[in-house]
Amino acid sequence: MLAAAADLDFLRSSVTVRETEDGISFFDGETGFAAELDGAVLSQFGLASLAMKEQLARFGLTNDTADLTDIRRKQRNALAGGRSTLQRLQDRLESLCRTVPYFAERRSQFSPELIEDVEAFEALPLMRRKDLRANFPHALLPTNIDLREGLFSGRMAFVATSGSTEDRIQVLANSMVDRLPFGADDLLGIPLSGKQPKTAFFTTAVCSSSACFRQATTYQDRISQSSPDLLLRTTSDPFSMDRTLIEDFHAELTDYRPTILAADPLYLQCLVRAARRYSIPVPSVPVVQTGFEFRTQLSHRTLRETFKCPVLDDYGASEENRLAVECHRGCLHVRADAVYLEIINQQGACQPGAIGNVVITTFDTLTPLVRYLIGDLASWTGKKCDCAFSAWPVIELHGRAKDLLRTRESWISSLQIDRAIQAPEWLEFYRITQRQPEMFEVELIAALDADPDILEFADLLSDYFEPAHLRIRAVCGFELLPSLKVGTTLTKLPTPEIIP
């Protein structure tokens, strides 16, 4: 069936063509794009026909262009399948109502017939953590998957969310999903040759997302068998890292040579501080991606200055780790390939600039989420980015809803506080805890060899707090949260589930 090689000389040289059971497959070695054509189409048109050439040109496979950015753009469009958001949401609901008991039992609330436009979708009921806890696994997994085989082969894995025991929830995740979107070369602004880049993870010492850290294991044991990932050794006490941990960090990164260092920004900042104290250099990496918890401007500055490379955010959660990703232009783009993301307050959908709760609907997770309240706050920037991912809307992360502070009759997010503080030279870490109305405990960790300027700090926050309501003290470390995260703003007061 395969045409003679001469008939295929209109394809780019990186494209390989193979016969399959049902037709032929194309694989683009430069971008990682793969497509299949079935035999019926082939025999109707012929591989070297004009119609076929036009089709393959739309997939970026033909040699009329050599510009990889242009090629990846075409291939991204081909993968998106030209379906509208509404069609994708309808298809997802149709499949869920057929295969997942939770939705089948609630067909009257989740039927695709209910949504004739995206606004109608946004009127469907919200899912919450308690729904996951009450219905997982039996009612929330598709009836047509082979769970036993999936777990045995490692293609599926149970993932638990970090957090205190009463908050903890579990989901079943597909272990084989790529962490970065197709054509991430254009996103990060570095060449990746269509492969998922080698990534080293440095984060909390608990299971989070698909990375489960086992303290006692060796370097070899921490290199993943199924993906190009290394889990770096970590600690449950980031504010007093020992010399061996920093030496191992240096040795393992130097040996593994990842393209991406994916890290909890505050843990990595602690590591940089310890490395300075021990005079141990930090290896260079092409890109640092921060995630797992809120990134302060102080952390962003320290990491940029230390690693001398782009430091880009990657927003995910245990329930779905592909929520938004920052491009090399500095815009945090919603992962429209994986989720439909809404930002709502008690009035409904938020306008650009207004802070609201993040609500996600996943297109392909094994544990399906429809209008799931994930616990984070964000706002639309309304900005149009000019990168190759400009079609994916841009958000700003405001931190967790349960970390809102209450002051002067308003709820203030971690991002609003961080914007006020900016990044004074003498400061490295801060944390603000509210245990009662009008009283804020502030802990500061000054830069090495610097003195904390408590008056300046109070002044920076004067838009939000009366100086008399702040109890500021300098400390050497913070007590970690139950999730082992560091935390930036914390409140012990009840916070609204959905922002007013």
Ligand SMILES: [Zn+2]
């Ligand atoms: Zn962008």
